[in-house]
Each structure stands twice: as C-alpha cells, then as structure tokens.
Amino acid sequence: MKKSLMILVAGPYRSGTNDDPILIEANVKHMTDTALAVYRLGHTPVLGEWFALPLIEAAGSKQVGDDVFNEIFHPIAIQLIDHCDAVLRIGGPSAGADEMVAVGLAKQKEIFYNLDNVPRI
Helix, strand or coil: CCCCCEEEEECCCCCCCCCCHHHHHHHHHHHHHHHHHHHHCCCEEECHHHHHHHHHHHCCCCCCCCHHHHHHHHHHHHHHHCCCCEEEECCCCCHHHHHHHHHHHHCCCEEECCHHHCCCC
C-alpha cells in the first residue's frame, strides 16, 4: 500500500462510564493514543470527538447526553465517515462505535478491528 488513508478511530466515549468525566477522559485518551499510532503508520487519523465536542460546547450543551449533545455528537461522526477511507474500531462495548462500523460498512469503507491490521505506509 502506497496511499495513506484517512481513518476514523471509533471507540467507546460514554459507554461504561456512567457519564463520569474522568472515565470519559480516559476513553478519549485511548482513542487519541490510537490516533497517534495510526499517524505514525503513515495515515491521517480522525476522531468524531475532535469535530463534535467544540461544536457541542459552542451550541450551549449543558451536560453529556442532553438534546444539544445528541443533536451533534453521533451525527457529525457519521458525516465524517463520508470523508474517510476506513474505520478503526477499538476498545470495549459501545453502541456508538458499533454504529460507526455499520455506517462504514454500508458506505463500503475499509474496516479495521485491530491496529495491527492497519498497513504501514
């Protein structure tokens, strides 16, 4: 493979956290650390959170899971898949991350289930 890919890293955000900000932060760190590894393999990583969270704040969300949050959080990640070549599914159970995989499959994107399967450029 000679072409770098834009890869959406999809993993748990709220799942298993009971909306505890410290646990959510740990989930984001895991996705971000994985994104760095994807970058070091020669690809362009993205997280839906990088797009969604600033917009959610600007739109006036008061808490995780409120109407403003839900209006933006998953929908922007789904739109982002249109611009990606692949989805990398990481971490444990997550309905949202599983949705990103399902959308990626429906849009005929490559799906990776393990960082070791992402080719080095």
